[in-house]
Amino acid sequence: EVQLVESGGGLVQPGGSLRLSCTASGFTFSDHYMDWVRQAPGKGLEWVGRTRNKANSYTTEYAASVKGRFTISRDDSNNSLSLQMNSLKTEDTAVYYCVRAGISGSRPFDYWGQGTLVTVSS
Amino acid sequence: SYELTQPPSVSVSPGQTASITCSGDKLGGKYVCWYQQKPGQSPVLVIYADTKRPSGIPERFSGSNSGNTATLTVSGTQAVDEADYYCQAWDSSTSSVVFGGGTKLSVL
Numbered sequence: 550e551v552q553l554v555e556s557g558g559g560l561v562q563p564g565g566s567l568r569l570s571c572t573a574s575g576f577t578f579s580d581h582y583m584d585w586v587r588q589a590p591g592k593g594l595e596w597v598g599r600t601r602n603k604a605n606s607y608t609t610e611y612a613a614s615v616k617g618r619f620t621i622s623r624d625d626s627n628n629s630l631s632l633q634m635n636s637l638k639t640e641d642t643a644v645y646y647c648v649r650a651g652i653s654g655s656r657p658f659d660y661w662g663q664g665t666l667v668t669v670s671s
Numbered sequence: 672s673y674e675l676t677q678p679p680s681v682s683v684s685p686g687q688t689a690s691i692t693c694s695g696d697k698l699g700g701k702y703v704c705w706y707q708q709k710p711g712q713s714p715v716l717v718i719y720a721d722t723k724r725p726s727g728i729p730e731r732f733s734g735s736n737s738g739n740t741a742t743l744t745v746s747g748t749q750a751v752d753e754a755d756y757y758c759q760a761w762d763s764s765t766s767s768v769v770f771g772g773g774t775k776l777s778v779l
Contacts, residue, residue, distance in 0.1 A: 584768065594714065594757050596768035610766045613672065623730035646713060655688070655702035656761065664713060 558665030571647030582650035587643035675771035693758030
């Protein structure tokens, strides 16, 4: 059974930092692209960024709203994904989902974690 | 930046067909996915690559994509289908994933 479990959410002040983690199980983690998607309270889904697999040189992509502030990394040996968030703003308040992108060409988000809430507030 | 536009809400009577649209420039040239999200739950993939259904998704869910519009169709809509639905595509020009704003499907 595929499982994605996020951790690390919490309350942080504006300008602060936070690191989210995602532990994956039930599939060959190293084969997949992995993404982060967030959802502000009462709002829609917003893509945060992606890390590709080893075959694609672990390249990363980021949404314009977080580029330069957030960093995605992965550890295939531990089946883990991380999101380092710096210079946090109140508008970064959201539930953050760890998401697996499928192997097929369209890379659909076929499995989602339960999400972890990040609140940026003074 | 690339944008996907969805109607905020769609209403349907039980047993009828609901259609949710997603519009974007030359969207027919991209693969579109659809996600269902119920309150308090994580999204679930219901359609990928425009028309494909993941295993476990009922046959009443179908998708199409042509021109500037992709459509999610729910045939024989049931109360359990009441949820928010989001379309999603990959924008190769900016190397980014784009989501539509979401559509609340109400089964009245």
